Amino acid sequence: MALQAITANRLRDGVVVWRAGDGTWVERLEDAAAFEPAAAEQALAAARVDERENRIVGLYAFDVVVENGLPVPVKIRERLRGLGPSVRPDLGKQAPPPAAA
Amino acid sequence: MTHHATQPTAPANAPAHAGIYRYDAVDRQFITERVAQFRDQVQRRLSGVLSEEEFRPLRLMNGLYLQLHAYMLRIAIPYGTLTGQQLRALADIGRRFDKGYGHFTTRQNLQFNWIRLEDTPDILDALGAVDMHAIQTSGNCIRNVTTDQFAGVAADAVADPRVYAEILRQWSTLHPEFTFLPRKFKIAIIAGDHDRAVIRAHDVGVKVKTNAAGAIGFEVYVGGGLGRSPFLGQKTRDWVDEQDLIAYLEAVLRVYNRLGRRDNIYKARIKILLHQTGLAKFTEMVEEEFASLRGPRYHLDPEIVAEIRRHFAPPPYDALAETVVDAAPGTAFARWLETNVAAHRQPGYAAVTVSLKPAGGIPGDATSDQMDVVADLADRFSFGEVRVTHAQNLVLPHVRRADLAEVFAALDAAGLGAANVGTIADIIACPGLDYCSLANARSIPLAQELSRRFADPERQKAIGDVSIKMSGCINACGHHHVANIGVLGVDKHGKEAYQLTLGGDPTLNAAIGDLLGPAMAEEEVADAVEKVVDLYLARREPGERFNDTLARLGRAAFKETVYAAG
Secondary structure: OOHHHEEEEEEOOOOEEEEEOOOOOEEEEEHOOOOOOHHHHHHHHHHHHHHOOOEEEEEEEEEEEEEOOEEOOHHHHHHHHOOOOOOOOOOOOHHHOOOOO | OOOOOOOOOOOOOOOOOOOOOOHHHHHHHHHHHHHHHHHHHHHHHHHHOOHHHHHHHHHHHHEEEOOOOOOOEEEOOOHEEEEEEHHHHHHHHHHHHOOOEEEOOOOOEEEEEEHHHHHHHHHHHHHOOOOOOOOOOOOOOEEOOOOOOOOOOOOOOOOOHHHHHHHHHHHHHHOOOOOOOOOOEEEEOOOOOOOOOOHOOOEEEEEEOOOOOOOOEEEEEOOOEEEOOOOOOEEEEEEHHHHHHHHHHHHHHHHHHHHOOOOHHHHOOHHHHHHHHOOHHHHHHHHHHHHHHHOOOOOHOOOOOOOOHHHHOOOOOOOOOOOOOOOOOOOOOHHHHHHEEEOOOOOOEEEEEEEEEEEEOOOOOEEEEHHHHHOOOOOOOOOEEEOOOOOOEEEEEEEHHHHHHHHHHHHHOOOOOOOOOOOOOOEEEEEEHOOOOOOOOOOOOHHHHHHHHHOOHHHHHHHHHHEEEEEEOOOOOOOOHHOOEEEEEEEOOOEEEEEEEEEOOOOOEEEEEEEEEEEEHHHHHHHEEEEEEEHHHHHHOOOOOHHHOOOOOOOOHHHHHHOOOO
16 A cells, blocks of 8 residues: 545635644645555544534545655646646746745 | 526616626626625635535535635636626736636636635625626536627627527526536527537537528527537427527426436436437427427517617627728738638628637636736727637627727737637647646646647648647546547546547537547657648648548548557
8 A cells, every 4th residue: 555645625715735744734745744554544534623623625645655755646636736737837836935025 | 697487587778789788786686695695605614604515515606616726716707708897807806816817718717726715705796896706607507608709790690699698598597497407507509500609519509590581590409518428419409489499498408307317427417318318209308398388488578589689789880891901911910810800790890819829828828917908908999898719719809900900919919919710729728637626637738739839820821720629538628529639638547648539520510529549648649639630731632621531531541640650
């Protein structure tokens, strides 16, 4: 069984989030936890509490591998979710941070 | 706006020229109340009173989807007609609530991709302020009716199909019987022999026509649809009297609502019902229902039709002589005149298609600034009217030929001067996996690559009107089935792969393209399409269009070219 990461959208604004090892939700894929199968089940169950409590929506787990210590999705769908549209590198998670004032 | 117990109504004070259906107080009250309802629903969702399971159908009824990166709001543009003011409002929403752009779809709607749930009621308020909404853009209801972008303009049309599209809008909105159909239901309507709305790919396709006495009636096709199981609509009636339009469509919907499958989402569309029932039996059931409905209750009052027709009265054209526009041969303006400017029924005027397909661009995307430019041009040069095409372009429907140079210059300065409408570079593409959570593969990058490869105007001209359409999954939002060259994204062992289909036709002689061969990798697609086009160019006979050459040579010749080793 592959490693898994857990993702959802934040209810209020729809922003894509991932489950970190400490049970918080993070906005960048590189901060997501890669869970072993048994731990993924537990983390998903814990995440469902947040779903029930209306913090997140659209919860699911997906397969990742770990490269250089970071979770890398197996499927392109999740890679795109982690970055943003491949045709708009200025948008989504991949977007360069706004220039400092 | 609201459903008036089967009978549409029209306000008595319709202006002499509107060019667009103007809401009355009843319409506006309905929209205002609907937004207030949704504001309350969003608040209850955010506070946890409503679960997602409870909220999901409510948000979908207001056009709000959860997509790959965020919420997506699909805004209704009924029959693809906008005022400049409405387009400007869309631009403003894009700027204030999204990321400064929107995506025009094959359903003549507009999608914003980065919407926050908590902002949605305010967005719907902003839409309501310009008589717009996001109703009937989702869910198992009768969706927004689509039509010919040259409605009221094309010389070959016997009537303005928007009159009947508006009647159908009023009939279908909140129709109590048809709000929970087995599946979504799409209607398209045209009024001439040139089908610019792909009516045979819709659940119901309507062609307005006249009889020998000059009376208006309708030819009706039922059971078309693309997606997983593509079917072309079949003619169920050659003639429906104008007064019976609602009764006949109500009969079709009743048969579907009663017998359409609700146990299997993939078999729930009316196309499957018609296919499994057979045309003869299906038609018989519809006729039986129609006979029971026909009568005063469903009679479409000619005065109501006349009232609604007044809303779509021609604008106050100047009396002009037919104008010849000077353009130096070989210039961008000259090419644009050839490709993007269509004949108008009024002498001295033309319909201008604004291509949203620059070479390497994203089909259907327009920035808020570009929307503002088009809105301003509409106000200055086109009686304040804009249309959206199912091919993901915009139209300025009534431009004086003498103003074409100025319009082109303004469009070109805004990055909207691509001279490629109706060419191979006028590619339809769904958002694909770059945005859509249903997609298997990306479609936009391939559209970009192909539009760059076919960017040379001389080559476009040589190729002619070969169409390329691509979808990122079998749901076929990109209409690939009815393209001369269709591209379908599939998931092959977890990787993006693409199938080619050849021979599709979106016209009244509609055809579904045939699969050419095994799926190929992304990097192989553009070469494969070029090989198909090159074979067509090499082997076509004078005057032969792509599907003719394909039929004469056979699919095997194209397959051999595409899949030949090396």
